[in-house]
Amino acid sequence: NAGVTQTPKFQVLKTGQSMTLQCAQDMNHNSMYWYRQDPGMGLRLIYYSASEGTTDKGEVPNGYNVSRLNKREFSLRLESAAPSQTSVYFCASSEGLSGANVLTFGAGSRLTVL
Amino acid sequence: GEDVEQSLFLSVREGDSSVINCTYTDSSSTYLYWYKQEPGAGLQLLTYIFSNMDMKQDQRLTVLLNKKDKHLSLRIADTQTGDSAIYFCAELYNFNKFYFGSGTKLNVKP
Secondary structure (H helix, E strand, O other), rough: OOOEEEHHHHHHHEOOOOOEEEEEOOOOOEEEEEEEEOOEEEEEEEEEEEEOOEEOOOOOOOOOEEEEEOOEEEEEOOOOOOHHOEEEEEEEEEEOOOOOOOOOOOOOEEEEEE | OOOEEEEOOOEEEEOOOOEEEEEEEEOOOOEEEEEEEEEOEEEEEEEEEOOOEEEEEEEEEEEEOOOOOOOOEEEEEEHHHHHHHEEEEEEEEOEEEEEEOOEEEEEOOO
C-alpha cells in the first residue's frame, strides 16, 4: 500500500544542471500534481494533470516541464536548474472526480541548487 | 481562488484547546480542507468540510465554516505534544485545483 512514491528524496545540483523528479501512485487516481514548498509561502502549484494525456500550468510553472507518462506516473523536469528552484517538491494525486477529491501526498523531494 | 491566508504561528499548552484560523477568497470553492505536516514528511489529510456545511466534528477536531465571511477554523480539543506540526488549510476550486495557505506552525508546550 505505497500510495504516492517520489524519487529521489534528496538531490544537490549545480546551477545549469538538469534533473527529473519521478512520481508514481498506485491508487488508480486520475489527477496528479506537483507542488513546491518554501518557508512562509505554503504550497504552490507548479503543474497538474487532470487526467492521463493532459497537463496544465499552475501558479509557478516557469523553469519546469512535466510529463504524464501514463496513469500512474507524473514526472517533473528542471532543464537548467537555478538557485531559486531550491525547495521541497511534493507530488500528490487525487481521484479527480466531483466530490471531496482528497489529495494524497508523497513524502517530498528536497532539492538544493548551488 | 488563490488567496488563502493563515497566521504563521500558534503556541498553546498541553491540554488546552488550539484554534487555527484561515481566510479564503473564492466563494465558489466547493470543499475546504485541513492538512497536517509533521517535520520531514508530506501532508496528511486531517478533515474536510463541504461548503454548504457550517460545522463538522471528528473526535478532537471541530471545523467551523463561515461562508459569508469566507472564514474557516480548526479547533483541536485537549491538544497534545504530538499535535505539534504545521497545519495547512486548502480550498478546492473547479473540481481539481487546490490552493493552500502558508501554513500555521502549532507548538504545544508540555
